[in-house]
Amino acid sequence: xxxxxxxxxxxxxxxxxxxxxxxxxxxxxxxxxxxxxxxxxxxxxxxxxxxxxxxxxxxxxxxxxxxxxxxxxxxxxxxxxxxxxxxxxxxxxxxxxxxxxxxxxxxxxxxxxxxxxxxxxxxxxxxxxxxxxxxxxxxxxxxxxxxxxxxxxxxxxxxxxxxxxxxxxxxxxxxxxxxxxxxxxxxxxxxxxxxxxxxxxxxxxxxxxxxxxxxxxxxxxxxxxxxxxxxxxxxxxxxxxxxxxxxxxxxxxxxxxxxxxxxxxxxxxxxxxx
Numbered sequence: 001x002x003x004x005x006x007x008x009x010x011x012x013x014x015x016x017x018x019x020x021x022x023x024x025x026x027x028x029x030x031x032x033x034x035x036x037x038x039x040x041x042x043x044x045x046x047x048x049x050x051x052x053x054x055x056x057x058x059x060x061x062x063x064x065x066x067x068x069x070x071x072x073x074x075x076x077x078x079x080x081x082x083x084x085x086x087x088x089x090x091x092x093x094x095x096x097x098x099x100x101x102x103x104x105x106x107x108x109x110x111x112x113x114x115x116x117x118x119x120x121x122x123x124x125x126x127x128x129x130x131x132x133x134x135x136x137x138x139x140x141x142x143x144x145x146x147x148x149x150x151x152x153x154x155x156x157x158x159x160x161x162x163x164x165x166x167x168x169x170x171x172x173x174x175x176x177x178x179x180x181x182x183x184x185x186x187x188x189x190x191x192x193x194x195x196x197x198x199x200x201x202x203x204x205x206x207x208x209x210x211x212x213x214x215x216x217x218x219x220x221x222x223x224x225x226x227x228x229x230x231x232x233x234x235x236x237x238x239x240x241x242x243x244x245x246x247x248x249x250x251x252x253x254x255x256x257x258x259x260x261x262x263x264x265x266x267x268x269x270x271x272x273x274x
Contacts, residue, residue: 033248033250034081039164040210050068050193051204061226064222068193075177081176090206093163106192144162218245
């Protein structure tokens with residue numbers, strides 16, 4: 001009988017171990033999520049420059065490729081954010097496999113906040129950021145769509161792209177979101193994204209827009225140091241239409257592992273009763 005116990009517990013443990021690799025991979029619509037804004041694959045969808053590229057001489061970035069994009073999202077429950085997935089494309093489908101991605105999370109500054117020059121909501125205090133080397137994220141072709149590539153500083157379309165990529169990030173030190181605020185409303189955070197490219201490269205990464213809208217518009221800003229958030233944020237409008245960005249935040253793998261661990265404990269208890 002003991003061998004049966006071990007076998008069943010082993011099966012449950014294997015299920016636990018099997019859950020984590022599935023969570024730490026690309027994401028599809030059959031998986032659970034905390035919050036999602038789907039990519040716009042219609043002719044209205046665009047890819048917005050989210051690239052930071054250093055000049056050949058080093059030092060400051062090469063304008064207008066000094067870009068950071070950000071969009072807000074609601075937080076309903078306290079807990080770590082351990083999975084972040086975004087959709088994007090590369091200008092003219094020229095992919096740079098050596099891109100370093102910087103993701104950050106900020107508090108919300110509501111419209112009419114501390115800066116009178118910015119009468120729209122935007123990222124505030126930096127709460128978390130990480131730099132992801134090429135070996136530290138998973139990139140996967142996700143769909144095909146003929147879409148335009150947009151540079152918000154010049155308000156011009158600079159090209160086309162056809163391949164939609166899904167980029168999957170798993171923070172080493174997850175941010176602990178705080179759940180509802182004191183008034184019982186979802187707390188608002190901002191997710192910032194920028195792709196850092198080596199000097200003398202031609203590639204340009206764009207974060208894809210979403211047809212779904214929550215709270216306020218996405219924003220963009222320029223910075224000459226990718227580790228420093230932009231001082232000034234602009235509302236993101238494309239052809240006079242406010243835009244939001246495509247991303248998903250999913251349940252942490254630890255939650256799935258705990259479910260599996262609970263299953264293992266349940267099996268063990270039932271077997272002991274027999």
